[in-house]
Amino acid sequence: MVSKKRVIFLIDMQSFYASVEKAANPDLRDKPIVVAGDPKIRSGVVLAACPLAKAYGVATPEPLWQAEQKCRHLVVVRPRMERYLEVAVQISMIFESYTDLVEPFSIDEQFLDITGSLRLFGNDPEAIAATIRKRVFLETGVVCRVGIGENKVLAKLACDMAKKREGGCFWLKKEELDQSLWKLPIEKLFGVGSRMKSHFHRMGIYKIRQLAETSVDVLIKRFGVNGEVLWRTAHGIDESPVSAKAHDVQKGIGHHMTLPRDYHTAEEIKIIILELCEEVCRRARKKELMGAVVSLGCRGADFDLPTGFSRQVKMIEPTNDAMTLYKYACQLFAEHWEHSPIRSVGIQLSQLVSDQVCQLNLFEDKMKQRSLAYTMDGIRSKYGNDSIVRATSLLSAGQAKERANKIGGHYK
Secondary structure (H helix, E strand, O other), rough: OOOOOOOOEEEEEHHHHHHHHHHHHHHOOOOOEEEEOOHHHOOOEEEEEEEEHOOOOOOOOEEEEHHHHHHHEEEEEOOOOHHHHHHHHHHHHHOOOOOOOOEEEEEEEEEOOOHHHHHOOOHHHHHHHHHHHHHHHHHHHOOEEEEEEEOHHHHHHHHHHHHOOOOOEEEEOOHHHHOOOOEEEEOOOOOOOOHHHHHHHHHHOHHHHHOOOOOOOHHHHHHOOOHHHHHHHHHHOHHHHHHHHOOOOOOEEEEEEEEEEEEOOOOHHHHHHHHHHHHHHHHHHHOOOOEEEEEEEEOOOOOOOEEEEEEEEEEEEEEOOOOHHHHHHHHHHHHOOOOOEEEEEEEEEEEEEEEEOOOEEEEOOOOHHHHHHHHHHHHHHHHHHOOOOOOHHHHOOOOOHHHHEEEEEOOO
């Protein structure tokens, strides 16, 4: 018996943040706008640009000052992350009225497997896609594009091609790859960035067709597993299912912070490390997890002359205690920091296990520490993240109070 081909959508919101802002303010509808942070505190980067702004060459991400030079009458809107999350949830609810197999790819992209729903909505994938696009626009004011394929990679590639289609929809069929996808330059293939493009050019591969016709063994020998992945992508091969639980299993819990200014001293940087450890451990406890490996990353202040490091260490035992994590993170910092100014810091906890079982210690009361941590989490959950902060966070280097009013590094 021949298995029925699946029908997968990848639906992508066009200039999502900018579209939400235009929907909220009709006066902006015919103006070139960008959503960008505050350049005074180093977050002046374009997060989203509407099509009118893109027509002037404005791109994401680029510094706001460059965008304003390209378009002198550019309208700059500060991000409202809370609102964007609300609209994303609203859009997800629309998708879930068509299928229960909805998998987020990012805040503005989601996979839908509508194979089992086809008969309910007319058996025509393109008509269903058009209906979904219409509903999203009428209910949120956001324009979306739909890529259709028999698997996720074909749907993703189709969505990229739908951007240039008037109807905002494209169906990429595996048997027709040579008539569409294979004609495109190699950099148009999902997973090929500027560096990989250069590698392929040195191999004489300029078109996706040339990659598809290259022996997979040659690609594996040259690029390892990634070579086979790209070859499979070029052939539209992908067995991964669309799953609403695809992101339920976490391999790590981390948090990253871009600083409002260059931090020069160890004392200042350690304040940020402690705040990050607090946040990472709070997230771990929320999921009743703890981790055995801590990773610390610090990036320097000069993009033209990159400095910094990223290192990890395995702890004696898994933990979700902030001060324990902080101790190991500080060890990494002391060993690898070269005393250059720091622009951003990140902490990650990995090799996760349940925190319902732990090794007891005669010399410390772990149950008391655990109870205290969960009690503090409850207070922060009820009264706000800044309702309890460490004294060091009240110093000028501290960011906990400021970031309590933000989502994703931007004000709510």
